[in-house]
Amino acid sequence: MIRLHAVSKSYRQGDRVIPALKPLDLHVPAGTIFGIIGSSGAGKSTLIRCVNLLEQPDAGQIVIDGQDLTQLNAAGLRQARQQIAMIFQHFNLLASRTVYQNVALPLELAGAGKSAIRNKVESLLELVGLSDKADAYPANLSGGQKQRVAIARALANDPKVLLCDEATSALDPETTKSILTLLKTINQKLGLTILLITHEMEVVKQICDRVGIIDQGELIEQGEVGPFFANAKTELARRFIRSTLHLDIPEQYRSALRAEPGDNALPLIRLSFHGDSVDAPVITQAAKRFGIDISILSAQMEYVGGTKFGLMLAELMGDAEAVSGATAYLVEHNIDVEVLGYVH
Numbered sequence: 400m401i402r403l404h405a406v407s408k409s410y411r412q413g414d415r416v417i418p419a420l421k422p423l424d425l426h427v428p429a430g431t432i433f434g435i436i437g438s439s440g441a442g443k444s445t446l447i448r449c450v451n452l453l454e455q456p457d458a459g460q461i462v463i464d465g466q467d468l469t470q471l472n473a474a475g476l477r478q479a480r481q482q483i484a485m486i487f488q489h490f491n492l493l494a495s496r497t498v499y500q501n502v503a504l505p506l507e508l509a510g511a512g513k514s515a516i517r518n519k520v521e522s523l524l525e526l527v528g529l530s531d532k533a534d535a536y537p538a539n540l541s542g543g544q545k546q547r548v549a550i551a552r553a554l555a556n557d558p559k560v561l562l563c564d565e566a567t568s569a570l571d572p573e574t575t576k577s578i579l580t581l582l583k584t585i586n587q588k589l590g591l592t593i594l595l596i597t598h599e600m601e602v603v604k605q606i607c608d609r610v611g612i613i614d615q616g617e618l619i620e621q622g623e624v625g626p627f628f629a630n631a632k633t634e635l636a637r638r639f640i641r642s643t644l645h646l647d648i649p650e651q652y653r654s655a656l657r658a659e660p661g662d663n664a665l666p667l668i669r670l671s672f673h674g675d676s677v678d679a680p681v682i683t684q685a686a687k688r689f690g691i692d693i694s695i696l697s698a699q700m701e702y703v704g705g706t707k708f709g710l711m712l713a714e715l716m717g718d719a720e721a722v723s724g725a726t727a728y729l730v731e732h733n734i735d736v737e738v739l740g741y742v743h
């Protein structure tokens with residue numbers, strides 16, 4: 400549905416050239432939800448704004464539903480954009496119009512008749528769960544309700560593609576969940592293709608089918624969400640994945656933790672599981688093989704896209720040689736091991 404071929408973009412500030420996107424290919428299959436994740440300044444906004452030519456790329460092709468947008472004249476582009484809706488972090492509603500009038504606006508601009516507009520707006524407000532707010536003004540709505548109005552408005556012209564520019568970044572976690580659930584419902588009910596950008600891996604985890612990670616204008620890794628979470632290759636991807644797991648060191652350990660090993664000190668380690676390592680009984684095997692005890696302080700396992708991954712905090716108890724043998728054994732079995740310190 401969406402194909403980008405060798406799309407690149409730089410900004411110019413006086414004599415300075417700021418590269419924002421290096422030549423980049425992307426394919427978002429019809430009916431899927433594709434999430435682009437990256438840190439601040441990585442190029443996410445530039446990328447999504449290039450997809451509907453809000454930002455003009457320097458080079459490359461942007462093909463939506465078989466049509467190369469870069470080849471269209473102004474009228475053709477206006478027409479093509481009816482198929483590509485967009486929602487934003489700050490909702491961009493018109494403050495002087497009611498909810499009903501905001502959703503009706505694209506239909507009015509497209510020249511629809513009054514009764515067609517009424518039918519469409521009513522069904523859209525029902526879809527987003529705001530039928531009772533038709534006459535309210537944006538100022539009297541919560542952030543989540545505002546985003547629901549923006550979604551209804553975006554769907555008014557039956558687009559094939561929905562672009563979401565950090566659509567949940569201004570919302571609290573509960574509201575974020577409900578908006579993401581709504582986006583998934585729309586994706587499934589209407590077969591809408593969704594491309595979203597976010598800096599939160601939770602968003603990807605909750606609704607995306609595929610994910611791409613962007614760093615300094617480059618799409619450095621992409622794939623289906625399950626395998627991506629299970630076997631991310633780049634350190635940046637692994638860092639984003641770890642950010643969805645929340646394992647704190649218990650306070651009593653934190654205060655006893657030292658950076659240097661010493662006599663009778665036990666290493667406290669963080670194990671990251673991904674891919675095949677999760678199902679294998681590697682922990683017990685390591686303990687048996689090297690004659691050590693492993694005390695698990697806390698663990699979090701997650702299921703994403705049908706695969707498991709997770710983190711564990713554990714203390715290794717045994718002599719130094721056995722502990723380092725066991726650590727190497729865990730690494731050999733596809734587990735990332737990080738020594739957080741030594742408990743004295």
Ligand SMILES: Nc1ncnc2c1ncn2[C@@H]1O[C@H](COP(=O)(O)OP(=O)(O)OP(=O)(O)O)[C@@H](O)[C@H]1O
Pocket residue numbers: 410411412417418419437438439440441442443444445446598
């Ligand atoms: N209008 C502009 N003029 C000059 N440089 C720009 C402009 N817009 C973006 N940039 C630069 O391009 C690079 C990519 O910016 P972009 O906004 O696409 O990143 P981002 O991943 O969306 O970041 P954030 O999450 O902070 O919004 C950055 O180095 C940014 O400073």
